[in-house]
Amino acid sequence: MTERDDIEQAEQEPVVVRDRRKIDPETGELRREDGSEAPDAGAGTIVDEAGEVLAEAGTPGPSAGEGTVDEAVAPASEVERQLEERTADLQRVQAEYANYRRRVDRERESMADTGKASVVGDLLPLLDDLERAEAHGDLTGAFKAVADKLVGVLEKSGLESFGQEGEPFDPSVHEAVQHDTSPEVDGPTVSTVLRRGYRFGDRVLRAALVAVTDHEPAQATPGDGAGAGSADGPIDPPVGGELPVDTDENAR
Numbered sequence: 001m002t003e004r005d006d007i008e009q010a011e012q013e014p015v016v017v018r019d020r021r022k023i024d025p026e027t028g029e030l031r032r033e034d035g036s037e038a039p040d041a042g043a044g045t046i047v048d049e050a051g052e053v054l055a056e057a058g059t060p061g062p063s064a065g066e067g068t069v070d071e072a073v074a075p076a077s078e079v080e081r082q083l084e085e086r087t088a089d090l091q092r093v094q095a096e097y098a099n100y101r102r103r104v105d106r107e108r109e110s111m112a113d114t115g116k117a118s119v120v121g122d123l124l125p126l127l128d129d130l131e132r133a134e135a136h137g138d139l140t141g142a143f144k145a146v147a148d149k150l151v152g153v154l155e156k157s158g159l160e161s162f163g164q165e166g167e168p169f170d171p172s173v174h175e176a177v178q179h180d181t182s183p184e185v186d187g188p189t190v191s192t193v194l195r196r197g198y199r200f201g202d203r204v205l206r207a208a209l210v211a212v213t214d215h216e217p218a219q220a221t222p223g224d225g226a227g228a229g230s231a232d233g234p235i236d237p238p239v240g241g242e243l244p245v246d247t248d249e250n251a252r
Helices: 003-012 076-122 124-135 141-157 225-232 247-251
Strands: 053-055 159-162 174-182 189-195 197-200 203-206 208-215
Touching: 076 124, 076 141, 076 197, 076 203, 124 141, 141 159, 174 189
Parallel strands: 174 208
Antiparallel strands: 159 197, 189 208, 197 203
């Protein structure tokens, strides 16, 4: 068969055109899948794409709150209760975490202070040597400059010395190694500082060794009325309204 015969045979075969539009362009009605037009739907009638009538006009819909809520959805009161429980759980967890962070921060600061206090405590004998050298006049020149810088760094980190002559005696920070009395003081007073004390922050690294002078009441003089009777001896009280008899006078 030649090419011309093929063309002629193709021209003789009828051409079929199928209109697959769902809406009829002439009537505007919805077509069925088989090509037939959908039944006439009145105003307000709901029809799906296949032409099935879903709801007739005038058919009453479901009442408010009926048939429109999925049965799997919990009531509003139950949802609110669960929301309150979850909110309370979240607040409790947040409070516990905040307390945990504050406790960890306090422990970290306490450990850091303990480490610093331990290092500073090991340097206290060196500070005692520097103080003795300064008292003897040996702390001069470059040696004094280095000593002052060391003391300044330690004081900046939190080291504080205490123990001065004339301050009240405090057994919590003073260690008494000598005791004396004097009428010139009103109470236990530090009279001599034998070794200076040191504290680091709120911690007492070392108590101060001191000599304490306590108050001594003044003794009565012979001219006082209270001391006159004691010089000659006690006077016996009268017996039966009569004065006691002096035995020495009877003897004479």
